Amino acid sequence: MSLLELKNVSKIYGELKALDNVSIHVDQGEWVAIMGPSGSGKSTMMNIIGCMDKPSLGEVLLDGVDISKESSKHLTDIRRDKIGLIFQQFHMVNYLTAVENVMVSQYYHSMPDEEEALEALGRVGLRERARHLPSQLSGGEQQRVCVARALINHPELILADEPTGNLDEANENIVLDLFAQLHKEGTTLIVVTHDPEVAEAAQRTIVLEHGRVAREIINENFGK
Amino acid sequence: MNAFSLAIKNLIRKPGRTAALTLLTAFLALSVFGGSLVVSSLQRGLHSLESRLGADIIVLPASAQSKVSFEKLLLQGTTGAFYMDASALDAVREVEGVEIAAPQTFLASLKADCCAVKVQVIGMDQETDFVVQPWIAQSYSRSLGDMDVAVGCKVEADVGETLRIYDENCHVVARLAPTGTGLDTAVYCNMDTMNHLLAAAEQKGVSHKITSDSEETISAVYVKVKDGYDIDQVNSKLNGHVRKATAVRTRSMLTQVSDSLAGVSRTVSLLIAAVWVLALIILLIAFAMMAAERRREFAVLRLVGTSRRGLCRLVLTESALCSLAGGLIGIGAAAAVVFPFTTLIETQLGLPYLTPDARTMLLLGALALGVTVLVGALASAWAALRLSRTDPGATLREGA
Numbered sequence: 001m002s003l004l005e006l007k008n009v010s011k012i013y014g015e016l017k018a019l020d021n022v023s024i025h026v027d028q029g030e031w032v033a034i035m036g037p038s039g040s041g042k043s044t045m046m047n048i049i050g051c052m053d054k055p056s057l058g059e060v061l062l063d064g065v066d067i068s069k070e071s072s073k074h075l076t077d078i079r080r081d082k083i084g085l086i087f088q089q090f091h092m093v094n095y096l097t098a099v100e101n102v103m104v105s106q107y108y109h110s111m112p113d114e115e116e117a118l119e120a121l122g123r124v125g126l127r128e129r130a131r132h133l134p135s136q137l138s139g140g141e142q143q144r145v146c147v148a149r150a151l152i153n154h155p156e157l158i159l160a161d162e163p164t165g166n167l168d169e170a171n172e173n174i175v176l177d178l179f180a181q182l183h184k185e186g187t188t189l190i191v192v193t194h195d196p197e198v199a200e201a202a203q204r205t206i207v208l209e210h211g212r213v214a215r216e217i218i219n220e221n222f223g224k
Numbered sequence: 225m226n227a228f229s230l231a232i233k234n235l236i237r238k239p240g241r242t243a244a245l246t247l248l249t250a251f252l253a254l255s256v257f258g259g260s261l262v263v264s265s266l267q268r269g270l271h272s273l274e275s276r277l278g279a280d281i282i283v284l285p286a287s288a289q290s291k292v293s294f295e296k297l298l299l300q301g302t303t304g305a306f307y308m309d310a311s312a313l314d315a316v317r318e319v320e321g322v323e324i325a326a327p328q329t330f331l332a333s334l335k336a337d338c339c340a341v342k343v344q345v346i347g348m349d350q351e352t353d354f355v356v357q358p359w360i361a362q363s364y365s366r367s368l369g370d371m372d373v374a375v376g377c378k379v380e381a382d383v384g385e386t387l388r389i390y391d392e393n394c395h396v397v398a399r400l401a402p403t404g405t406g407l408d409t410a411v412y413c414n415m416d417t418m419n420h421l422l423a424a425a426e427q428k429g430v431s432h433k434i435t436s437d438s439e440e441t442i443s444a445v446y447v448k449v450k451d452g453y454d455i456d457q458v459n460s461k462l463n464g465h466v467r468k469a470t471a472v473r474t475r476s477m478l479t480q481v482s483d484s485l486a487g488v489s490r491t492v493s494l495l496i497a498a499v500w501v502l503a504l505i506i507l508l509i510a511f512a513m514m515a516a517e518r519r520r521e522f523a524v525l526r527l528v529g530t531s532r533r534g535l536c537r538l539v540l541t542e543s544a545l546c547s548l549a550g551g552l553i554g555i556g557a558a559a560a561v562v563f564p565f566t567t568l569i570e571t572q573l574g575l576p577y578l579t580p581d582a583r584t585m586l587l588l589g590a591l592a593l594g595v596t597v598l599v600g601a602l603a604s605a606w607a608a609l610r611l612s613r614t615d616p617g618a619t620l621r622e623g624a
Contacts (some may be wrong), residue, residue, distance in 0.1 A: 052527075052616060073531060080529025087620050091524045095237035096230075103225050108529035112225040133237075149528065 003028040003156060003188050004049065009058035011044050018044040019055065020211040031179065031189040033199035036208035042192045045208070049190065050085055050159050051075040063156060080109050084150030088162035090142030092134040098145045099130040102152050109153040120148040124178060140171030147178055158182060160191045164198055176201050227534065231541040245510060246550040249596050252503040253554025257592035259496040261562050262569065263489045264588060269404035269576025270485050273298065276403050277474045278355040279446035280455045283316055286468045294444065295477060298406050299574055303332035303344045308469055310440035315466040321453035326352040329418050330443040331425060333389045340388040343379055344410040347418025355446050356412055364398030368414045374398035376408040387411065390424035404578025485575055500599065507603035515607035523616035532612035539608035540601055547600030551593040
């Protein structure tokens with residue numbers, strides 16, 4: 001069953017077509033990597049899927065709802081309710097502790113629950129660092145807090161933009177293991193990456209070039 | 225956790241920024257409250273002076289010095305004495321259009337062994353007086369008896385005490401309500417007491433006689449003009465009819481005070497406006513800088529589901545908390561500066577100055593607080609609006 005479907009999506013900035021008639025689909029529970037060189041349209045696609053931008057043409061169906069026609073306010077609601085976002089930079093609110101950074105996501109979604117937030121931090125191996133400010137955490141730890149924050153509201157889709165781009169190998173493995181665990185639990189993952197090793201961890205890789213889908217690669221070794 | 229606690233956490237964990245914003249708003253509140261307090265006190269002082277003069281015309285001895293002394297007595301509480309023949313009172317009463325003519329006689333006590341304090345003593349005719357007695361009636365319901373005195377609020381003598389003037393014991397029976405004028409430093413008595421004190425002063429070598437053989441003297445006549453008569457015309461007639469005396473319209477005296485007061489008020493108001501504009505500009509810059517510094521933070525909040533309105537609410541809550549704290553500090557600081565130095569301000573300005581009552585001060589405080597919070601809100605609203613319109617995805621990808 002399809003969770004996400006892009007139908008003939010284009011994003012045009014003046015003369016430039018950042019996305020050019022792209023059609024893809026992602027099934028519920030699937031782990032998909034999106035690869036491509038700089039300027040291939042990866043970030044534009046991530047913005048559109050993440051409800052941060054709208055396409056110029058085409059339809060984007062998320063859980064059956066065409067988000068390309070939704071208002072800005074409604075897009076915020078959809079992003080909050082259905083999507084967990086992870087970025088390459090460790091974007092934390094710098095005056096909040098690790099657990100507060102997770103709770104802030106709960107607050108804007110439903111209701112803050114400290115115990116649940118601590119459990120989410122425990123899941124990424126940071127329960128004992130819960131009361132630390134971002135400045136007291138390493139880059140890898142900060143990214144894991146961001147993963148915990150993305151998970152806390154049980155989103156249907158985790159959308160990660162170069163999540164391991166700034167991590168050392170050890171932390172990269174921790175994050176990929178977490179993704180694998182989430183995938184096993186049925187969470188849909190879309191990971192935008194440059195790194196072939198990160199892409200290989202996914203079930204399927206969509207390669208973008210010049211704003212178009214160049215090819216799709218099925219990972220035959222997935223799960224082995 | 226909620227928007228309020230988020231705002232509190234940000235303010236507490238960014239103490240430098242919070243302190244700077246609070247200090248700025250405190251300065252604004254200080255100038256608005258302090259300035260309003262001074263202007264309001266001056267206006268109240270003028271109003272008080274108007275009601276205490278109460279007469280349409282005041283007739284004084286013709287000498288140039290008498291008018292100056294009278295104004296100094298009214299505005300600065302400087303002691304002084306000037307006299308004219310008591311027959312001037314009859315001459316005043318003869319003029320058409322004069323409804324009431326109430327004489328007053330002045331005597332300055334000495335800073336010497338014979339006198340407990342150096343004050344202005346003002347004797348009034350209780351049968352005709354329409355100026356002092358309504359004031360005395362606010363704190364003393366009976367007429368002043370022989371050797372009874374009512375003292376202005378700045379005279380150091382309490383009710384029941386005895387005040388020694390030219391070795392005569394006067395009984396303090398009333399302490400008068402403050403007027404913010406020089407009249408607060410004077411002592412009031414009836415004419416019999418005044419005559420007694422004049423005689424005692426005479427024995428000490430302080431003469432009230434114009435010539436060696438003159439008997440009765442007075443210092444001023446307060447005139448109330450009959451309804452239907454033109455005050456200026458009556459004033460002219462008095463100047464023509466009463467010999468060796470000058471009739472002065474009280475309004476002209478008040479106009480001078482009022483003009484000075486308007487000048488001071490204008491300066492203070494301009495100062496407040498300048499501080500207001502300056503604070504608004506500085507706050508706008510401060511919030512704009514804050515907005516630039518916090519772009520990533522707000523982008524994160526937008527991505528975890530904060531609506532644009534929620535973001536604006538957060539910024540406004542922070543600015544309201546800062547402004548509120550700054551406002552209260554500023555008002556407290558203004559009170560600490562203005563109240564203990566009331567006398568100094570009064571002396572420096574040389575104008576009637578009457579501190580407003582508690583209710584008015586609370587209102588002024590609320591007004592200053594409101595203005596401060598409003599300026600904070602205006603400055604931050606612009607920053608909040610700009611922040612909420614930023615594309616959060618683009619901001620976070622910038623790696624800023």
